[in-house]
Amino acid sequence: MKFSTLRRLGLTLLLGAAAWPLPAAAPAPAAPFFQETNNRIEDLFHSRTNPPPPPGPQDNPFRIGDASLAGSHQPAGPVSLATRDEDRLRDAASGLVFGGLLQAGGVQVLVINKASYREGGILTVRQPGGLVYLRLISITPNSVTLGLNEARLTLRF
Secondary structure, three states: OOHHHHHHHHHHHHHHHHHHOOOOOOOOOOOHHHHHHHHHHHHHHHHHHHOOOOOOOHOOOOOOOOOOOOOHHOOOOOHHHHHHHHHHHHHHHHOEEEEEEEEEEOOOEEEEOOOEEEEEEEEEEEEEEEEEEEEEEEEEEEEEOOOOOOOEEEEEE
16 A cells, blocks of 8 residues: 555656646747848848839830820821731631641542541630631642631641
């Protein structure tokens, strides 16, 4: 029994010591050599947390003096539908990547943007204004003619 009483007493002392409040550790004063580093970090990240406003049309580097902006110029006369189709066709064709020309069973197949197209096929091109559907009018060994409505464009390779 003595051993059990000693055991209880030791356990009580241990629990009492564990529950005894320790003095709170005082925060270490910031070292002066860290202050320079903190100031440098603040200078570098200030623009990231508080970004400047985006540039306006007056900040255009291609603007000369007080000339009007190029995007705001509207043509004086009406624009024909054919001109718009030709422009859309030219814009859509500028992003095409030609992979090669194949001859399969007497039919020429052109690889464009990693897909194969035959003469008369429809090529879909994604543009900012939406999808543009181009028709492959003719394929020759050294050129392709694309069409959009009545507009035509021949590209040589």
